Amino acid sequence: MICLTTSFISTYYIEKFQHFLNVKPKIDYSDKLKFDRKKGFFCKVSGEDGEKSKCLGKGKGRQYPTMDIESQKFLRDYYRLHNEALLKLLRRLGYSIPDWLEDELRLSV
Numbered sequence: 367m368i369c370l371t372t373s374f375i376s377t378y379y380i381e382k383f384q385h386f387l388n389v390k391p392k393i394d395y396s397d398k399l400k401f402d403r404k405k406g407f408f409c410k411v412s413g414e415d416g417e418k419s420k421c422l423g424k425g426k427g428r429q430y431p432t433m434d435i436e437s438q439k440f441l442r443d444y445y446r447l448h449n450e451a452l453l454k455l456l457r458r459l460g461y462s463i464p465d466w467l468e469d470e471l472r473l474s475v
Contacts, residue, residue, distance in 0.1 A: 442474040449474070 380399075384392050399408040400419045409421035449470055456463055 442470060445470070446474045 380395050381392070383389075398411055400411050401407070402409045402419065402421055405421055407422075409419040412420045449467060453463060453467060453471060456467075
């Protein structure tokens, strides 16, 4: 199963993963998790009304320091062949090509 992490905005994909992994019993996450668009990940739902959520603290999340150009070039070169293989696989399977993959392959030339 191939799924972008950006697809996890809905619990629908979590259900698909449970089915793919044959998880039993299946857990209904729709009332247990709520996607926080500001933080970029799911948070645990708390409270009777399901409106409150408990998330990771301010020090957690998706903020990273900017990577230097030399490191970016190294990683693009290192993963180029793997990214090309992934592109071929996705095309063969009829999946759409993620923007990040197209960008990386365009930049690594």
